Amino acid sequence: xxxxxxxxxxxxxxxxxxxxxxxxxxxxxxxxxxxxxxxxxxxxxxxxxxxxxxxxxxxxxxxxxxxxxxxxxxxxxxxxxxxxxxxxxxxxxxxxxxxxxxxxxxxxxxxxxxxxxxxxxxxxxxxxxxxxxxxxxxxxxxxxxxxxxxxxxxxxxxxxxxxxxxxxxxxxxxxxxxxxxxxxxxxxxxxxxxxxxxxxxxxxxx
Amino acid sequence: xxxxxxxxxxxxxxxxxxxxxxxxxxxxxxxxxxxxxxxxxxxxxxxxxxxxxxxxxxxxxxxxxxxxxxxxxxxxxxxxxxxxxxxxxxxxxxxxxxxxxxxxxxxxxxxxxxxxxxxxxxxxxxxxxxxxxxxxxxxxxxxxxxxxxxxxxxxxxxxxxxxxxxxxxxxxxxxxxxxxxxxxxxxxxxxxxxxxxxxxxxxxxx
Numbered sequence: 390x391x392x393x394x395x396x397x398x399x400x401x402x403x404x405x406x407x408x409x410x411x412x413x414x415x416x417x418x419x420x421x422x423x424x425x426x427x428x429x430x431x432x433x434x435x436x437x438x439x440x441x442x443x444x445x446x447x448x449x450x451x452x453x454x455x456x457x458x459x460x461x462x463x464x465x466x467x468x469x470x471x472x473x474x475x476x477x478x479x480x481x482x483x484x485x486x487x488x489x490x491x492x493x494x495x496x497x498x499x500x501x502x503x504x505x506x507x508x509x510x511x512x513x514x515x516x517x518x519x520x521x522x523x524x525x526x527x528x529x530x531x532x533x534x535x536x537x538x539x540x541x542x543x544x545x546x547x548x549x550x551x552x553x554x555x556x557x558x559x560x561x562x563x564x565x566x567x568x569x570x571x572x573x574x575x576x577x578x579x580x581x582x583x584x585x586x587x588x589x590x591x592x593x594x595x
Numbered sequence: 596x597x598x599x600x601x602x603x604x605x606x607x608x609x610x611x612x613x614x615x616x617x618x619x620x621x622x623x624x625x626x627x628x629x630x631x632x633x634x635x636x637x638x639x640x641x642x643x644x645x646x647x648x649x650x651x652x653x654x655x656x657x658x659x660x661x662x663x664x665x666x667x668x669x670x671x672x673x674x675x676x677x678x679x680x681x682x683x684x685x686x687x688x689x690x691x692x693x694x695x696x697x698x699x700x701x702x703x704x705x706x707x708x709x710x711x712x713x714x715x716x717x718x719x720x721x722x723x724x725x726x727x728x729x730x731x732x733x734x735x736x737x738x739x740x741x742x743x744x745x746x747x748x749x750x751x752x753x754x755x756x757x758x759x760x761x762x763x764x765x766x767x768x769x770x771x772x773x774x775x776x777x778x779x780x781x782x783x784x785x786x787x788x789x790x791x792x793x794x795x796x797x798x799x800x801x
């Protein structure tokens with residue numbers, strides 16, 4: 390089935406399935422079921438079966454899913470059976486935490502270039518990398534054929550940096566700046582703003 | 596309309612509207628429309644009107660929304676017309692970035708207690724706060740009547756800390772640990788895992 394025909398909301402659940410399966414495998418499990426996965430994730434087993442059926446036949450009624458096989462298939466579908474080079478822009482507290490986070494590589498991503506506009510930061514080390522001038526984004530991203538970026542800049546800088554990333558050929562941006570950015574069709578943006586999540590919860594509190 | 600009758604997906608969009616309206620107000624705008632908001636957010640104007648209509652009449656056909664008024668109403672609905680005290684557990688790179696983040700207070704949240712289990716961190720300062728032992732979570736959270744927590748601990752510690760937070764009376768948890776945690780009914784959990792967002796995008800990349 391061509392990628393474009395699967396609803397994005399379904400695509401959005403696949404990483405959750407992959408994460409849970411990876412954890413099950415790490416704890417020594419070999420077989421699971423849509424029921425077990427569902428309980429773990431708070432998603433109905435019917436939903437999980439329906440989601441997975443969009444991509445093929447991954448289990449048989451009554452025998453469950455082979456975790457290693459389904460993991461491999463999900464990694465292939467999500468294209469994390471490879472490692473994506475990532476450009477990180479903005480080396481404040483958050484950017485530094487992202488750069489140091491060890492949990493990206495074994496899930497498909499590796500930060501290979503870090504940028505900041507602050508002259509005091511440019512040229513300094515962040516882990517194994519050296520902070521480069523944001524004015525060099527287009528050159529560096531093109532030369533290294535980087536397709537994915539993370540944006541940890543202040544709100545007011547987000548659109549300008551986004552424009553530069555798009556010009557450089559970036560097709561996926563994870564935006565930590567608390568704002569919405571405009572991108573041309575074909576460029577994907579996902580947002581992380583903790584306050585949005587917090588407000589969604591305090592709505593329900595007495 | 597009672598809170599429980601509004602779909603959570605609608606509740607989830609209100610913080611986005613509030614954020615955009617706040618930015619419009621900061622740039623000096625006084626009036627907006629569902630069209631303008633929609634273009635800014637990539638959400639249809641019909642959806643925005645429908646979402647807001649669940650909570651009352653906030654604008655008149657043809658005259659648009661008064662930004663200050665709608666902002667006040669959304670802050671009241673989302674219960675961020677007050678400031679929530681927040682407990683932060685886990686003072687690694689990410690926890691430290693969260694503790695230092697200046698963008699929480701004017702949107703309704705203030706980190707008032709930080710916890711870690713590492714003896715080398717306990718007793719050390721993080722901004723204006725001092726790291727406390729995670730074993731003191733129940734005492735401190737109860738004494739200070741904290742209702743909201745952020746979890747920035749490693750994956751393997753997430754469930755244990757969650758259990759302690761729930762025991763302490765926490766009703767909303769923002770979980771940065773890359774795993775799913777189990778909570779009793781009535782406790783809300785939202786997750787932030789950047790890899791889930793990244794995988795959702797690389798799915799579409801060539």
